[in-house]
Structure formats: structure tokens, C-alpha cells
Amino acid sequence: MLKKKLHYSKWLLSFLLIFGTVLSAEGGLATAAGSTASSVKASVFVAVNDKLITYDQPQPLIHNGTLFVPVASTVSQMNASAKYAAGKLTISRGKQALVLTVPGKDAILKNGRTLVSLRKLTDKFGYQISYNAAQSLYRAVNSSASLTDHQLALKYSTYIKEHKKTAVQKPSTGNGTTAQQGSKVIYITFDDGPNAGTTRLLDVLDRNQVKATFFMLGNNIASHPSAVLRIVKEGHGAACTA
Structure with a gap:
């Protein structure tokens, strides 16, 4: 087309x-380079309420139009816990539980680590998602947040500037990913x-x-x-x- x-x-x-x-313009997985949380360069940043999550490896990535995040680091910021058994990942908070098949549509494996759909987490545990295009920053936010999106952006502007991937830039698709070579934006x-x-x-x-x-x-x-x-x-x- x-x-x-x-x-x-x-x-x-x-x-x-x-x-x-x-939406199929982005064909592969967008991963970040680096070896530790302090030195990693990222394409996408994720915050929960007033805290930016600093991931080790793998980094958050967008696959088939869905933002996936490392499960352990993310759910802990939502005061939830994760448990894996018999191909099922159960993420729990109080009486709420989200059960996902691994691997599956909403939970994928990257370098032996499990990443889950951020949208699935926010929908289940009562968060909204906001997006700061300038910083490639996705934020899961609920009534516990104290900062506005603008205040959060200012708080972490230095960190994001230092850790944002600065490889040769490709045109943005507008949803936090970049277009594959030869594709149209x-x-x-x-x-x-x-x-x-x-x-x-x-x-x-x-x-x-x-x-x-x-x-x-x-x-x-x-x-x-x-x-x-x-x-x-x-x-x-x-x-x-x-």
C-alpha cells in the first residue's frame, strides 16, 4: 500500500x-545499547508516577506497535509482584492479578528476560499513559503522582539527555519508534x-x-x-x- x-x-x-x-513500517525490535543501568543508551524511557525507571538490559522496546517493558523493574514501581510458573506469568497487587502467557501477544522474551506490554499493566492496575515526544518518555500515572508531566520532564531532563541514544537518527513514526530504512514516514x-x-x-x-x-x-x-x-x-x- x-x-x-x-x-x-x-x-x-x-x-x-x-x-x-x-503500522508495519517498523519491522524489528528496537533495542538499546549498553551494559549497565548507569551507562546504557536508550531509545525509549519509562516512568511510573514521579519516578523514571532506570533499566539494565534489556531496555524497553516497541514491537509490532506495542511498548514492552522489563517486568521485574516495572511492576515493582507499581507496588506489584511477578511470579512465573508453567509458561504463565502472574502479576499481582492486592486482590488484582494479571495472568499472561510467556511468550505470547502481551509478554515476550528478549535475551532470556521477560518483557510485558505496558498498556496491559496500566489497564489492569489503574494507570493512564502520557507521552512526551521530545524525550521519548512514556509515563504511567495515577492519583498518587505529585508531579505534572512538565515537572517530570524537567526533573529528568539531564538524565534523559545524557542517556538518550544518539546514533544516526531516522525519521520518527510518531509513537516512539523510528522508521526502517526505505520505509515512508x-x-x-x-x-x-x-x-x-x-x-x-x-x-x-x-x-x-x-x-x-x-x-x-x-x-x-x-x-x-x-x-x-x-x-x-x-x-x-x-x-x-x-
């Missing part, structure tokens, strides 16, 4: 990307919103972990404040055109 020339109109390109026709924008359909668009973007930029009109901002709040909270670009 993507062999078509990029003469398609912007709205058609946006539609194709939202419904996953270009499409930047999604929506104009003249928000409107009654914006919530449905955001739902689809969220399911596919895709980011977009929304160019909004002043009167529409006033009419749909909850949509504007969600656009910003979920890490999309926002701009006012009038």
Missing part, C-alpha cells in the same frame, strides 16, 4: 495510518477541530499508539474543552490556528 506515491491528500494518508496500514495532522468526532479519532490513535498534531480553531476549543485536554494529556501536538 505504501508504494503509492505521496500525492494522496493529507486526510487520506491520515486515515490509512490510523487504521494500521502503515507519514505525519498526521487534523485541521479545524476539535469537534464531535475528535474523541473517536483519539480512541483509534490510542489503540494503535500513534501520535498526531491537531490544528484547532479558537471557537471549537471553547466548545470542546475535554477533547483539548485529552489531546494534550495523551501527548499529541496541539496548535491554535485562529
Whole structure:
């Protein structure tokens, strides 16, 4: 599909990307280099509430459009525990339990270590996910957080700058990954919103972990404040055109 020339109109390109026709652009696993938590260079950073998690190896990675995180380091920050038996990983917190098959759709193996879908963890244990594109920082946040996303970004800006992978940069796909060589990158924008359909668009973007930029009109901002709040909270670009 993507062999078509990029003469398609912007709205058609946006539609194709939202419904996953270009999500396969990233073919492999994005891993970070390094040997220790203090020296590792990362492509993606993950925080739980007010704390950035410093992983050893493997690092968080995006596979088939899903962000996977090392289970032990991540669930401990959620006050949960993990136990493996007979091909099943059970992650527990109080009376809540998430059971995953390893390996499986939501739990994969990398260098003998188990990584799980961050989205599965947040959905099960009551967190929301925010995303800071400039820092490639995903944050699982609930009511226990004290810092805003902006304050968290400032708190860890030096660490992220020092540890962010600085290899030859490829175009960003907008969801924390980079495009494979030879693939096309499409930047999604929506104009003249928000409107009654914006919530449905955001739902689809969220399911596919895709980011977009929304160019909004002043009167529409006033009419749909909850949509504007969600656009910003979920890490999309926002701009006012009038």
C-alpha cells in the first residue's frame, strides 16, 4: 500500500495510518545499547508516577506497535509482584492479578528476560499513559503522582539527555519508534477541530499508539474543552490556528 506515491491528500494518508496500514513500517525490535543501568543508551524511557525507571538490559522496546517493558523493574514501581510458573506469568497487587502467557501477544522474551506490554499493566492496575515526544518518555500515572508531566520532564531532563541514544537518527513514526530504512514516514495532522468526532479519532490513535498534531480553531476549543485536554494529556501536538 505504501508504494503509492505521496500525492494522496493529507486526510487520506491520515486515515490509512490510523487504521494500521502503515503500522508495519517498523519491522524489528528496537533495542538499546549498553551494559549497565548507569551507562546504557536508550531509545525509549519509562516512568511510573514521579519516578523514571532506570533499566539494565534489556531496555524497553516497541514491537509490532506495542511498548514492552522489563517486568521485574516495572511492576515493582507499581507496588506489584511477578511470579512465573508453567509458561504463565502472574502479576499481582492486592486482590488484582494479571495472568499472561510467556511468550505470547502481551509478554515476550528478549535475551532470556521477560518483557510485558505496558498498556496491559496500566489497564489492569489503574494507570493512564502520557507521552512526551521530545524525550521519548512514556509515563504511567495515577492519583498518587505529585508531579505534572512538565515537572517530570524537567526533573529528568539531564538524565534523559545524557542517556538518550544518539546514533544516526531516522525519521520518527510518531509513537516512539523510528522508521526502517526505505520505509515512508507519514505525519498526521487534523485541521479545524476539535469537534464531535475528535474523541473517536483519539480512541483509534490510542489503540494503535500513534501520535498526531491537531490544528484547532479558537471557537471549537471553547466548545470542546475535554477533547483539548485529552489531546494534550495523551501527548499529541496541539496548535491554535485562529
